[in-house]
Every structure is written in structure tokens, then in C-alpha cells.
Amino acid sequence: MASLTASGAVCKDLKLVHENDFFYTGLHKPENISSPLGSKVTLLNAQHIPGLNSLGISFARIDFRPGGINPLHLHPRGSEILTVIEGTLEVGFVTSSPEYRLFTKVLQKGDVFVFPIGLVHYQKNPMKVPAVAYASLNSQNPGSVQLANTVFGSTPEINTDILVEVFQLDKKVISHGQMKF
Incomplete structure (x- = not known):
């Protein structure tokens, strides 16, 4: 692992870079969803795929058991685009002051929804079968x-x-x- 600085990881010496720095395997495997809320986020960033360092992106798989929820949260340093891979998800975000307007949608397999940077949002599986989504974030370290x-x-x-x-x-x-x- 590269040294960390205030702005992220120090880039590797180019002579030490190899194919595996740009590769990850295992995202096809369901995660253990034992959390009380019934969801599990698997975040892939430069710690997992060193080749992402300085590219300003990260990626996540989110597994939901039936009725599971990825609770109200926000990403202070990145917007998110979510794609439903399996199942159904109810998603939503709330705009900031002065309106505090809720935007919500029920998504099916293949549907996509965007959560703007810094806005409170959630995802919930309303069905009695598991659901899976992939999320891309436009930050190497979006925070949660x-x-x-x-x-x-x-x-x-x-x-x-x-x-x-x-x-x-x-x-x-x-x-x-x-x-x-």
C-alpha cells in the first residue's frame, strides 16, 4: 500500500506498477447481510484497486436482504449514480434548504438513479427477495x-x-x- 498524504495516496513508482493494480475480482459474490438494517456496502476504492489512485472515482456493490435498507446518509465529497442489478429498490434524496424536497422512485433491474453530492439519501428493498445494486461515485474518497x-x-x-x-x-x-x- 502506498503512503498516505492529506490529499490521498502517493502514486506508486511506475516501474513497480503491474496489471493487478487495475484489477479486482469477487464483486459477483453476494455479501453476508447480517447487519441489523439488512444491507452491506462493499466499497472499492484506491485501497482495493491501486490503479484508481488519483482518478477521482470509486465503486460499490450494495447487497440488500428482503426489507433491507441502506439508511439515511450523505457523501460530502461525491455524487453517486446507482444501478439496480437484481430486484427492486425504493430510493430517494432530499434537497437542501429552503425546500427540503423529497425525490423518490421505485427502481427495477436495469434502472439508474442519481444522488447529488452532499444530499441526504437512502435505498430500501421493499420486496421479499434480495436485491443488489452497483454505485459509482465521482470521488476517490466520497465519504459517508x-x-x-x-x-x-x-x-x-x-x-x-x-x-x-x-x-x-x-x-x-x-x-x-x-x-x-
Whole structure:
């Protein structure tokens, strides 16, 4: 693995580059979907395919069990284009202030949907059969901010009174959320 800098990995000496730096195998294999939410993201970036270094792209396979969800999240450094490979997915994103408008669609095999950079989005398998999607992102390191984990699972915890006021929910509900994450 190449050395890391603030802007990413240092490029390999050209004399040491070989075909396998541009190759990955195994994306055809279903992933174990044992997470409580029923989805598994397999991200391929320059750590997995060194030849992606400095190209400004990454790729992911997302496996969903029946009813599984890739929860509300955003990518602060990249837009995403998602293609359904198997099954059906309900997808959506919310625009930023002042509208907070939801764009949602039910996708079938072969359908494509775009999630603009930095917008909160999700994917859910509404069916009783597994689903698989591929996602391309226009960033070598798009990042992923999982909203529930960020709000309820921070260390140290965000003051419960602040979350009660922000979400306008009962303190018991907020405390329960913090215990789960």
C-alpha cells in the first residue's frame, strides 16, 4: 500500500506498477447481510484497486436482504449514480434548504438513479427477495455520513436536551436512540 498524504495516496513508482493494480475480482459474490438494517456496502476504492489512485472515482456493490435498507446518509465529497442489478429498490434524496424536497422512485433491474453530492439519501428493498445494486461515485474518497449514527452515536454523546429541542421529541425517545447507537 502506498503512503498516505492529506490529499490521498502517493502514486506508486511506475516501474513497480503491474496489471493487478487495475484489477479486482469477487464483486459477483453476494455479501453476508447480517447487519441489523439488512444491507452491506462493499466499497472499492484506491485501497482495493491501486490503479484508481488519483482518478477521482470509486465503486460499490450494495447487497440488500428482503426489507433491507441502506439508511439515511450523505457523501460530502461525491455524487453517486446507482444501478439496480437484481430486484427492486425504493430510493430517494432530499434537497437542501429552503425546500427540503423529497425525490423518490421505485427502481427495477436495469434502472439508474442519481444522488447529488452532499444530499441526504437512502435505498430500501421493499420486496421479499434480495436485491443488489452497483454505485459509482465521482470521488476517490466520497465519504459517508450515516445520519442516525452521527446524531445518536457520537462519542461523547450530544447533550440529550439539545436533541430533544432540535428533533422536538420526548426525552425518552432520544435516550432510547442514543442507547441503540
